[in-house]
Amino acid sequence: GEDVEQSLFLSVREGDSSVINCTYTDSSSTYLYWYKQEPGAGLQLLTYIFSNMDMKQDQRLTVLLNKKDKHLSLRIADTQTGDSAIYFCAEISASGTYKYIFGTGTRLKVLA
Amino acid sequence: KAGVTQTPRYLIKTRGQQVTLSCSPISGHRSVSWYQQTPGQGLQFLFEYFSETQRNKGNFPGRFSGRQFSNSRSEMNVSTLELGDSALYLCASSLGLGNTGELFFGEGSRLTVL
Numbered sequence: 300g301e302d303v304e305q306s307l308f309l310s311v312r313e314g315d316s317s318v319i320n321c322t323y324t325d326s327s328s329t330y331l332y333w334y335k336q337e338p339g340a341g342l343q344l345l346t347y348i349f350s351n352m353d354m355k356q357d358q359r360l361t362v363l364l365n366k367k368d369k370h371l372s373l374r375i376a377d378t379q380t381g382d383s384a385i386y387f388c389a390e391i392s393a394s395g396t397y398k399y400i401f402g403t404g405t406r407l408k409v410l411a
Numbered sequence: 412k413a414g415v416t417q418t419p420r421y422l423i424k425t426r427g428q429q430v431t432l433s434c435s436p437i438s439g440h441r442s443v444s445w446y447q448q449t450p451g452q453g454l455q456f457l458f459e460y461f462s463e464t465q466r467n468k469g470n471f472p473g474r475f476s477g478r479q480f481s482n483s484r485s486e487m488n489v490s491t492l493e494l495g496d497s498a499l500y501l502c503a504s505s506l507g508l509g510n511t512g513e514l515f516f517g518e519g520s521r522l523t524v525l
Contacts, residue, residue: 330512341415341501341516342454387454391512398467399444399514403453 303388303402310408317375319405321388326369328390333362333373336385336404345373345386375407383409413437415504415517423523429490432520434502436483442466442507443485444514445477448499457500460485461507489522497524 303323311317323331329350334342348355348362348371355362361374371388385404416435424430436443444459444467456469460479477487483504489496499521503514 332512334514339518341503341518342514343516344513347513398456398459399512400456401446401454 303390303400305386305388305402305405307403308406308408310410311378312410313378313380315378317373317378317382317407317409319373319375319386319388319407321371321373321402323369323371323388323390323400323402325390325400326366330391331362331364331371332389332399333360333371334387334389334401336387338384342387378407378409380409380411383407415502415515417500417502417517417520419520420518421521421523423525424492425525426492426494428492429488430492430522431486431488432500432502432522434485434487434504434517436485436502436504437515440504440506440515441483442505443479443483444503444505445485445487446501446503447471448501448519449497454501457487492524494524497522 305321330347332347333345335345336342346357346360348364359376363372385406387401387404389399389401418433442461445457447455458465458477459467463479474490479485499519501516501519503516505514
């Protein structure tokens with residue numbers, strides 16, 4: 300079946316690193332994504348990774364992909380209060396054309 | 412360029428009524444998809460349209476329907492509203508050509524059903 304799971308909440312102190320985890324089920328997904336949703340707004344793409352990559356780094360963001368375990372993680376270095384938001388991981392399901400499957404979202408709270 | 416525009420931003424309806432939500436995608440984007448966001452369920456996929464054709468449909472009852480016009484603008488309709496339909500409805504547009512697949516989201520239409 301199609302299911303993307305995330306923990307619901309994460310709280311970190313400003314300056315620490317945050318790690319948000321995600322497990323997915325469709326091993327044939329081509330791309331995996333991280334989106335960010337700030338209060339009162341839609342989602343914005345943060346970063347994505349090809350399924351044939353293990354890691355992608357983009358400034359303070361590091362994405363790790365473990366295809367064997369179907370596990371995706373997003374690490375935010377030096378977390379700031381402006382990083383407080385809901386983070387969604389997503390995959391494109393290979394079972395249909397262009398159908399995104401989103402996780403439930405992880406609400407990150409950064410404490411000053 | 413202008414982003415994805417959703418109207419109305421907020422609306423209140425009563426049970427049994429119907430509602431129509433509108434989405435104008437980014438110029439040049441031919442794919443429009445709709446999602447329902449609720450606190451407990453996260454983001455649930457409703458349907459996706461590409462060049463006026465529904466390409467994908469999520470697991471929602473037939474009360475939820477949509478369409479896309481020749482200018483790529485899309486509408487979704489919910490008939491016979493239920494209390495559980497209260498949610499933020501998000502529209503997203505993309506080129507729809509299967510490249511990196513980035514979705515561009517609107518700010519959503521928040522529906523409250525009383």
